Amino acid sequence: MNENNRVWWILFLVGGGALLVRAATTEFGKSYARDQTVYVTVEGGTAEVDAVPGLPTAESDAAHPDAARWTRSLAADPGERDDPHVRFSWADTIGLWCAALLTLAIFSFLFGDNPGYRLAEAIFVGVSAGYAMIAGFWEGIVQLLLAKLIPVATKEHFLPGLEPDPRWADDWARYQSGDLGYVAAEWAATTLLSLVPLVFGVMLLMRLSPKGGWISRWPLAFFIGATAGLRLIVHFESDFIRQIQATLLPLIVFKEDNSFDLAQTLANVTIVVGVLSSLVYFFFSKEHEGVFGGVSRLGIWFLMITFGASFGYTVMGRITLFAQRLEFLFDDWLWIIDPLQRRAGL
Amino acid sequence: MIDVLSNLDRRWVFAAMFVAVGWPILSGVRFKEEPSEGVRRVFRAIEDLPEGSTVLMALDYDPSSQGELQPMASAFTRHAAERGHKIYFMTLWPAGSPMIERSLRIVEQEYPDYVYGEDYVNLGYAPGLEGAIKAVVDDLRGQFATDARGNSLDSMPLTEGLRNIQNMDLLVNVSAGDPGAKQWVQYAATPHDIAMVTGTTGVQAPSLYPYIPEQLDGVLGAIKAAAEYEQVLSVAYPKFAESVKAQEGLRRMGPQLVAHLLMIGLIVVGNVIYFVERSRGPGGRR
Amino acid sequence: MPHHPTRHGLGTLLFAVAATFPGLSFADDAPGDAAPPASPPAPPTDIVVEDRPDDAGDGLVVRWTLSKDDTEDADPRTVLKYVVERKPAKGGEFEQVGESTYKQPEFEDEVDHGTAYLYRVVAVGRGDVRSPAAESTEAVQPVLQWFNGRRAWFGILLLVVCGSVVYFIQIARRGTDLYIRPIAGLEAVDEAVGRATEMGKSVLFVPGIQDINDIQTVAGITVLSRVARTVAEYDAELVVPTARSLVMTTAQETVEAAYLSAGRPDAYREDDVYYLTDEQFGYVAGVTGTMVRDEPAACFYMGAFYAESLILAETANSIGAIQVAGTAMPSQLPFFVAACDYTLIGEEFFAASAYLSGEAHQLGSLKGQDVGKGIGATLVVLGCLVLTATTLFTVRGFDVGLLTAIGDYLTQNVLGDGGLSR
């Protein structure tokens, strides 16, 4: 047994032992849920929603004839468990333990690679890839593609809130009055245009065929071209023009009563000198020697201050996240602390 | 001693970090905050709006950064509701919807007078990254057919006449990255002169400073700014001083202090090692 | 402390009841007042409707002269807002299209192209008392503009910068020798790949976590092209995990082409460029896992990075890999600078593809970029001098009309959206 393995075993046994001791002496790691029954009646485009606490009963059903009904389980704090509609939840308790153990597994990577981390990594890659694809399906394909290509069916099954393109109503009137050219133009502008991404998609998927791979470059080229065009404009405007505009500053500043404002003067001079010297650092076509080299050196110093400041400033956010994970372990899982008073009265 | 430290396994640094953050959490130590001018600027942007102003609350973050950003979103929500503003929630992040729910819960629980659809509304998730910003700026109905609960926008007083967000009195953005604060500045606040404040992660904040004050009214950067904001709020509205929930940021500052001191200590020790080794000459280094 | 607003039926009712008793005041929402609703304010006057300039013919601007009662010293305020209503010139009823707050004699309206409209404006006081409406006299139809005049200067500057990039590429193509200073990080690329080959270990290339619609990813892919060629020449092993399906596709094309141009098409394996997951930290978990298990000798990070930058860099450091990073994310540069062996900062990263291509004419583009920086610096110096002079002369009591005009033109027109003359 090498030293690493020994440390793992010790950590594992100590941790497990502590959990057992805690379990024997006090409660922790339980999740509760509040049941709610929702009755919905829809009349004339508005919904009447009645959320009744607890699971459905004969009385609550009788009180809502002709209403659609479903149940919801909402998160409840352990402190509320005396409430008759709050119950112990297996699903959330198992979830809580999964979350806690996965948190520990990721933390274990700090000590070194180990089977726990590899398992967490495997789950993470699978779940997050699935998550991204599901989001892409419902939000990209259904909302952006199907809603335009087959609006009626999409509205019927997936997006009841989808409002028909107002142009269609108009088109029907124009069609009847014989204005076919207009209708054709509108049709091209809506339906045909929404076919473009589908065609691109098919071209892209041609990669899967042994011979058609080259055609998948067309959509890629289209979007790389679009990216180049769009980014060129946006960045030139907001990062070049606007930043230069913001750097036009008076190098001497007076207060309203005409007295000299030293602090603001220094600040303005520093900003202008800093921007100019850092720009000099980025010059490619001139050797950084002599005066030019000196200014460029000053530019590097400004960049170093910028980096140091950003680094120091960022630390705070990282520690917050870290603290939050530890809080999750101590509060939600182990019930050692209770800063939000969620187990008050337990 | 120096030899031990210079060959220190970085895992000891990690362990020290666990202690530095874990101990204040367990002991619950808390410190007071002195609000900076930047934070007061953000506070005034919401405070000085006439009551009943329209505020677009764009919460563009996900669970992975909620530790830093949730206190800001909560404080913004409480402040706007306290001032009686009309709040429109939306997010550009697919995982942002549950984040909006947290703010909605605050409104529901702490401001029972607020009526959904009349005083606040949840427009939900807008797919399309920065394209979605362009969409809500030009033609909101093209982006949101309904609110997040499936209500038609025409059925609610708050959204009935809403065609785009160009006439919002204030744009409040809580942002964990792209798309977020920068894109809102570029595509909404700058071209349409909408007043805007933002709360961001510490990483992002520096890249937003250049936009102040012309394109952006103020930035809350990182948890410290959130804590300072809570401090200003609890001075202006004493009820927040008594609520534990309204002090999430302040509570989180305890671990910050100790962990920062650890970092500073590490940098000092690192340099001491460096200078001692250098004075020993070239043979002293590994 | 302002009390909680009375915004519901009951409150309004109470208000109405209270208002009917003369002398009885009732606290309204607005701060610092306690007065009964006054008589209607004076109406606004001189309604002018104009086409909104520089748009697609879908906007009108309504302007008016403020109501006589809309004054700064009125306390409590007599005019709270203006309500703008419009109707098509050919029939129809007036409908409210928007509001503007007190002191705001202007409203921008979105309208249908090709329809003429009439407008009227009403001043509204507290208790929703309304002034008589002031109506516009002529129907106005919006006009479509083909060129956004506000962007004229933007276009000029863009043309000059793009023009100089293209010009210097042409100059270089004709064989003129251009001096380009060395960049440390780029010279390290070959060295890093070489070391990996010697050690018999792989090279890891991370093209950022954004999709191909981020120009940084495109720039990263061009660097990958060169790295892949070197890897193929040295007969080392290349691993490219990607966070996006389209980046994977593009990277496969690029790497395959690079192996081909190095004369080693047989060494290319499509599986070496693979997809992990779109999610940022899931991707990082996968990449760091690969790092600690395969122990690559060289790691390249070229593209758009977020918080994962330091997780990658510290993990690779712990396995002793040479690291070269390049990104245009200002927020992540500090971490790469601190933790990597070489970092291409912002513009250097974009310059990398020109350097690495080994083609002389691509280097011309760098000279063009320098012209852009020169223009920027000149504008800054010029503007600062003008503004400084303006400040100095103002304090001394001189007439600064011309200087102010120049300064304004620079900030509002040349660098703003004022167009050529607005």
Add this chain to the structure above:
Amino acid sequence: MKRTVPLFLAAATGFVLIVASFVPAAGSWGKYAVDWFNILAALAFVLGGGSLLSQHLKKISDQQAGWGYSLVTVVSFLATLVVGLGKFGVAPPTLHPDKVWAGDYKEAGSGFSWIFDYLYTPLAATMFSILACFVASAAFRAFRAKNVEATILLVTAFIVLLGRTYAAIWIGDQADWLASQVVDPAIWHPYVTGLRLDKLTETIMDVFNTAGTRAIMIGIALGIVSTSLKVLLGVDRSYLGSDDR
């Protein structure tokens, strides 16, 4: 042919969009491109998902070392897909109680939200949070005063680290108290308050950091202009793959 058409397509799209940004009526064209891209990216998941599955299925069928982990990845991937596509536990929207497929796929209480809350979130947040430890180890290792540049980097980081906590206020207060024992604060106070660590941090962020970031942004803008032009003009075509295949 295999490269000419794509080159033309890229150039045409890019230049049309550049020109469109100057034409008011074409303002929405960019949005089309963005929407289309999102659709294409969603369709491209077929390729990404295919790559993911084929790598891991290969490992499993070859029984390579660690194939068990590949199995876990495949199972959790497929399970997430099934639960998300099936909208298990999703209630219909209130206005349309009869449309069972119309609810929000990530609604609270649904199967997908269970995966999100108890697997995805803790994993993502914890992976993010271990950065705190890496920041510390990087600072310990890299922030050493080796030369002028490194010293500037480390001193700035040091000041900002301190200035962002209560410690800065405490040190400032102590210094104030000490100094006021010696000299009347009214004399020196206006001149030195700017040196208090918390104020100094603000100055660094507002002035120095603004200047540096601005220069970086200007450089990046030019880099993007030139990179974009090279792509559009076909000077740089490495993304296109090779002619013969």
